[in-house]
Amino acid sequence: MHKAKDFSLGYEYNFDTKETRNLPTREISAIAPAGAINSSANDMAKWLRFILSGGVAGSKRIVSEKGFGEWLKPQMKITPNGSVSYGFGWFLQEWKGKKVVQHGGNIDGFNSMVAMIPEEDLGFVMLTNVSASTLGNDLMEIVWSGILDQEKSKPLTAQELKEVGKYTITQAGIDIEVAVEDGKLVAKVPGQPTYILEKTKDRKYRLGGAPEGFYITFNDTEALLEQPQGNVTIKKKAAENVAAADGDNPAKELIGLYESEQQKGMTIEIKDVAGKTSLVVGTQPPYGLVNKEKDLFSAPPLPDAFSIKAARDDSGKITGITLIQPQGNAEFKKIEKDSIKAGIDLTIDELITKMVEAQGGEENLKKITNREVAFEQDWINQGVKGFGKAFQASPGKSSSETTLTALGKKIGWIRSYFNGKNGGDEYSFGRDEIYTGIRLEDAKSQNDFYQFFDWKEKFEKAEITRKDKVGDEETYVVSFKPKTANAFTLYVSTKTFLPLRRISLAVSSTSPQTIPISDVYSDYRNIDGIMIPYKTVTTNPGMGDIITTIKEIKQNVKIPASVFEKK
Structure with missing residues (x-):
């Protein structure tokens, strides 16, 4: 690429420091099969025409009709209901009943999107020189609606609603x-x-x-x-x-708590914020809902591609909502008020005390000052396995290094480190990341070796929100909001008082996106008087399920300080 006279420089924007920096071009031959192609808008336009022509370039058929049909046919579901699926190298979804074929690309300093609606002979290519841009998803709605919608009405303003x-x-x-x-x-x-x-x-x-x-x-x-x-x-x-x-906003009817159908335990809320009915997602700012048409709402300042649609039963009662978004719709079921607090028979103070006792008790927990863990992993949706070691030390240090393998051969490694004040991630196949802003605060909270000791000093809010099940086991659902970090939710067994699940958000300083993460804990074993889960299933929308199994634990051992530092 650098041989061209007008090659592009790549950049990265840090949402915490508000700084933009030029990124060096990284050697990516090791992952070339994933798409190590340097291209131009002109070449990509030719590629787009080839696809929209059904595999024909000029007057010559390059791909058979049968093969081309298989290329764009769903091969696996991405969302449980199949609203988003994956073909052979394409994400497949719908826009107003029309099939959308799309795939983006992302590498240090560059981001791209190729998207089409084949039945309309319509498509576009976006190339931009900034990491992790959301422009591709935003542009899909802008292009589709701008060209295909006969008349696109803008959401009513607050003044008009008056x-x-x-x-x-x-x-x-x-x-x-x-x-x-x-x-x-x-x-x-x-x-x-x-x-x-x-x-x-x-x-x-x-x-x-x-x-x-x-x-x-x-x-x-x-x-x-x-x-x-x-x-x-x-x-x-x-x-x-x-x-x-x-504005006599019909959105008021939506006020309540909603749980994700795809990711059980992840909740969002619609509530009154400063006199405005608003969608509240984690620690993001509230999005005031504006009525577009019956049961459909926009959420400024989110782009028009994002909207909220209400679901009703036969009697007209609100039963849930669907978040309509370019990357695939997300369905949420309304949690009824009567069931939210039903059966909660102890206070948050009592529950945390029981949870600490179930894990071994404060006296035993304080006897442990560090931990070394050998583990194996199975990235079951990626065809990848892994193994490595993780280290923890009081009061709040951690590190881990994972070797990734495929078909028995090493393909790369991932390392994370945190020394109690600073940390980051290192990759053999990607750009290193240094924690800043909310990501750094999350690291401080998550790596607290004695997180629930003196919990009232660490958390802005903690409450038991309802009861729910993890598998067949009943749990208390407990919401925690650290003073400076993202909120998280624990599912604590009503029988053993051990945590069975954790729902949290993964954030990055260089991307506006937040990713919900679910960790399910099982196979608890007593190690030196401490109950530790030997199996964790981590789920996120991008990677699927990752099963981590502990093979060996050593506690109170000598761990060099350099383990927790950047290499």
Whole structure:
């Protein structure tokens, strides 16, 4: 690539330090089969035409029709319901009932996306010189809707939603109702058709479909109805005026707690934040919900490609929501209020005390000052296995090094380290990462050797939210919010009081994305008076399941300080 006169430099943006830095070009021949190709927009456009032509280049067929069909056919499910699947090297999903074929690429300083809707003979290629950009996913919605949507209405603004309510024509004794239908403001007059309000300027609207000369101009307490037979001031009813604090937002009906159908234990919440019905996901800022049409909401400042759709039962009751997003939809089931606190028969103080006792008790736990663990791994969805060692030391140090193998041969290694203050990740096949910002705070919290000692000083909030099951075993679901790190959730057995599952978020300083991580613990064994799970199944949407099995544990051994430092 560097032989070209106009080759591109790659960059990385750090969301914590707000710095942009140029990244050196990395030698990637070891992973060349994964796509070590340097290309241009012109060449990629030719590639796109080849695919949209069904395997034909110019007038010559390169791939048989049968082979081409297999190439773009689902071979495995990515989401349990099959809404996102994988073909031979393609992610397959849908956009408004149309098949989308896409795949992105990412390497130090560069990011790309190739995406198509073959039935519409439509596709695009995006090449950008920054790591881990979300532009590819954002552009899919922009391109598809911009070209294929006949009419794309913008979400109503907060000011426009203020007009919603009932207005009384005192002289006639009737009410005009201003409401939202299909993402548009409408006026409903008894005995007349519904009028779509067409904005002319500021807060003045024309009554679409009415004869010429009918307009309505709003202020906060009343509106002026202009009509050929004479203008009338109509008063806004007080009850609706109060409701309009959140624009009389239909999103209020969605308020509640929701659990992921694909990733049990991961929850999101829709609640009132400063008078605005908002979607709250982990430690991300709240996203105020704006009604687009019945049961469909946008969430500014997220791009239009992201929206929330309500699910109802036959009686019209809200049963869940679907997060509509370019990378695949995510379904969430509403947790009913009555079941949230049902059966909780002890306080958070009592539960944490029992959990510490179940793990060996404070006295025994304090006797252990460090730990060396030999382990094996099976990355069952990747066809990869691994082995290595992990080290922990009080008060908050850790490191691990994993050798990865495929078909019995070494293919690479991963190393993580944290010295109590600073840390990072090192790879044989990727760019090293230094922890900063929230990622650094997460490392401090997660590596606390005695995390639940003096827990009231470490956590901003801890509460038992409900009961649930891990497999067949009943658990208390406990939410923890450290003072400076991301929240996490523990599922603690109601029988043994041992943690059976942990839900947390993986974050990066150089990517805006957060990834939900689930760890399921089993095969607890007593080692030096301490209960330790010998098996952990870690699940994340990108890698699938990784099974880690402990082969040997040594405690209170000599561990060099250099183990916890960058190599």
